[in-house]
Amino acid sequence: MPVRFGFLLLRLFPMYVVVLATEALRLANQYAGRRVFDWQFLGDGAAVEASNGIRVDCDAALSEAADLAYAFVVAGDDQTRTLTPRIRNALVRIAGTGTVVGAIDSGTFVLAEVRLIRGRKVTVHPLAASAFREQFPDVAVQDGPVVVDGPLITCAGGVATVRLMLTLIERHCGAAVARDVATDLVLPTPEIGSRGRAHTQDREEGRDDRLETLLQVMRQSIEAPLSLPALSRRAGLSERQIARLFERAVGEAPMAHYRKLRLNHARQLLFQSSLSVSEIALASGFRSVSAFSRCFAAEFGRSPRQLLTKLRDAGHADAVPAENFRKRIRLRDDRQEG
Numbered sequence: 001m002p003v004r005f006g007f008l009l010l011r012l013f014p015m016y017v018v019v020l021a022t023e024a025l026r027l028a029n030q031y032a033g034r035r036v037f038d039w040q041f042l043g044d045g046a047a048v049e050a051s052n053g054i055r056v057d058c059d060a061a062l063s064e065a066a067d068l069a070y071a072f073v074v075a076g077d078d079q080t081r082t083l084t085p086r087i088r089n090a091l092v093r094i095a096g097t098g099t100v101v102g103a104i105d106s107g108t109f110v111l112a113e114v115r116l117i118r119g120r121k122v123t124v125h126p127l128a129a130s131a132f133r134e135q136f137p138d139v140a141v142q143d144g145p146v147v148v149d150g151p152l153i154t155c156a157g158g159v160a161t162v163r164l165m166l167t168l169i170e171r172h173c174g175a176a177v178a179r180d181v182a183t184d185l186v187l188p189t190p191e192i193g194s195r196g197r198a199h200t201q202d203r204e205e206g207r208d209d210r211l212e213t214l215l216q217v218m219r220q221s222i223e224a225p226l227s228l229p230a231l232s233r234r235a236g237l238s239e240r241q242i243a244r245l246f247e248r249a250v251g252e253a254p255m256a257h258y259r260k261l262r263l264n265h266a267r268q269l270l271f272q273s274s275l276s277v278s279e280i281a282l283a284s285g286f287r288s289v290s291a292f293s294r295c296f297a298a299e300f301g302r303s304p305r306q307l308l309t310k311l312r313d314a315g316h317a318d319a320v321p322a323e324n325f326r327k328r329i330r331l332r333d334d335r336q337e338g
Helices: 015-032 085-095 107-113 126-135 160-173 175-184 201-206 209-219 228-235 239-249 254-272 277-283 289-300 304-314 322-326 332-336
Strands: 003-009 037-043 054-056 070-075 100-105 146-149 152-155 329-331
Touching (some): 015 054, 015 175, 070 107, 100 107, 107 152, 146 160, 160 175, 228 254, 239 254, 277 304, 289 304
Parallel strands (some): 003 037, 100 152
Antiparallel strands (some): 054 329, 146 152
């Protein structure tokens, strides 16, 4: 059963935050090769107006949401004024069911207002931090993009939303998938911690420059893959050191991860170039098309030709919730129709 996210959208929420969050989850499904995550937009029974004036249809009212692993309140400049009694009661109920409740951007105001923080540390958008401290002086506010304190997860918003999603993707899919998502989003790979670590400021020491050096060497040697002894010489590390480093940080053998990098490279070429399958095989370090197709199918569940056909026919239908195809976005003026 997929890990289900619920995003509670409050009036004037920043739309780009929701786009970043759901796109990161979609990419995680794509790179994991299965539907690890589902998500739905929640509201109070009507379409919700974003800060850019676009109104977004929600899948359900928060009071109707069920089986959520995570529920994030997404709010902007109109947080508590749109906090209805029904939303208040639903948030309290959901927090008591074992769902991890969190906030993005000014959603932290809402959690504080309904008293769901309970003495834990939080973060909030930097421009709203002073107002938050004045309004909730007993809540400990930390500077930083993401703060994980027990079951409470808060995010300052903006592009830090991606760091929040990478933390949770790593938790459920492992570091390798999280790194693939970070690469796809053109983020530096050190954004990924090791084995589920939270991306808070006090965890930065978990990064290892040796791993980044090895990964960079691998990425630069896709078409002509290096052997483990050659990697060892290039990085100035013993083969045993390399193996331990990958096992600790990535959770798999170095050459297995190297092969995944090459196959992901092949998949991007398949989707975004006009090269033939045989040319893509060579560009990804495979000397045999049959061996390439075999490895590709083992990694992604379909042969290169099958995957390309499916993408052209159905887009990313297998990586997003089915209800997403029924969603609409509308300009605010449609409220006056009829």
